[in-house]
Amino acid sequence: AQSVAQPEDQVNVAEGNPLTVKCTYSVSGNPYLFWYVQYPNRGLQFLLKYITGDNLVKGSYGFEAEFNKSQTSFHLKKPSALVSDSALYFCAVRDYSSASKIIFGSGTRLSIRP
Amino acid sequence: DTAVSQTPKYLVTQMGNDKSIKCEQNLGHDTMYWYKQDSKKFLKIMFSYNNKELIINETVPNRFSPKSPDKAHLNLHINSLELGDSAVYFCASSQDMPGELFFGEGSRLTVL
Numbered sequence: 344a345q346s347v348a349q350p351e352d353q354v355n356v357a358e359g360n361p362l363t364v365k366c367t368y369s370v371s372g373n374p375y376l377f378w379y380v381q382y383p384n385r386g387l388q389f390l391l392k393y394i395t396g397d398n399l400v401k402g403s404y405g406f407e408a409e410f411n412k413s414q415t416s417f418h419l420k421k422p423s424a425l426v427s428d429s430a431l432y433f434c435a436v437r438d439y440s441s442a443s444k445i446i447f448g449s450g451t452r453l454s455i456r457p
Numbered sequence: 458d459t460a461v462s463q464t465p466k467y468l469v470t471q472m473g474n475d476k477s478i479k480c481e482q483n484l485g486h487d488t489m490y491w492y493k494q495d496s497k498k499f500l501k502i503m504f505s506y507n508n509k510e511l512i513i514n515e516t517v518p519n520r521f522s523p524k525s526p527d528k529a530h531l532n533l534h535i536n537s538l539e540l541g542d543s544a545v546y547f548c549a550s551s552q553d554m555p556g557e558l559f560f561g562e563g564s565r566l567t568v569l
Contacts, residue, residue: 379558386461386547386560387500431498444513445558447500 345370345438347417349448356424356455364419364451366434375437376417377445378408382430390432393417404428424455460484463548463561470538471569477534478564480548488512489531490558491523492547500547506531538568 347368356362368374375394379387391402398410408419419432431450438444461482470476482489490513491503505513506525520536535542548561 377557381498384563386549386562387558388560389557392557433500444502444505446502450498450500 345436347434347436347448349434349451351451353452358426358455358457359423362421362424364432366417368415368436372439377435378419379433380430426455426457429455461550461559461561463564467565469567474538475536478546480531482529482550486550486552488551490549491533494545540568543568
């Protein structure tokens with residue numbers, strides 16, 4: 344079965360510093376990978392996706408993610424964190440057993456201190 | 458103009474009652490979903506419809522019944538509500554399979 348793991352429940356970063364939110368995946372075949380963000384009391388918002396091509400994917404709000412096949416990772420990054428980036432971040436993967444199913448990780452709470 | 462809208466936003470009810478949550482999308486997408494987010498923020502897919510046809514039906518109690526009258530609407534009816542049904546239910550839609558999911562704002566269900 345396809346799955347993603349987010350090893351950190353919480354990541355704390357000072358404003359202006361680079362941030363990384365980790366995600367590893369387990370799939371059979373080529374992975375379709377996604378990152379979503381959830382602000383308090385809101386629905387999830389799509390940030391970026393990797394289907395094929397360049398390993399560095401750029402997305403919304405200055406975020407990017409690096410696909411690493413050898414390490415089966417898809418970490419989310421941003422060069423300079425903003426307080427407004429504080430939110431819950433979800434990594435997700437397409438389930439090959441059902442083309443429509445996207446499976447989400449457990450989420451990582453990102454906290455940016457001023 | 459809201460892309461994916463859910464009603465009601467909040468729902469408080471007693472155990473044993475029946476309730477419905479409605480979802481509408483104006484994006485012209487073919488596929489719609491229901492996800493459940495529990496108190497630990499874990500998201501689990503429940504159902505998916507493509508052009509009014511049920512294509513994903515996860516291991517969900519049969520007290521939960523989705524209905525899609527047309528491809529722009531996906532409603533969720535829950536019978537005999539239990540305490541464990543308390544959660545936030547998210548509707549979502551997508552055009553590609555799979556592609557970017559567009560989520561509604563969620564419907565917070567509290568069962569007392």
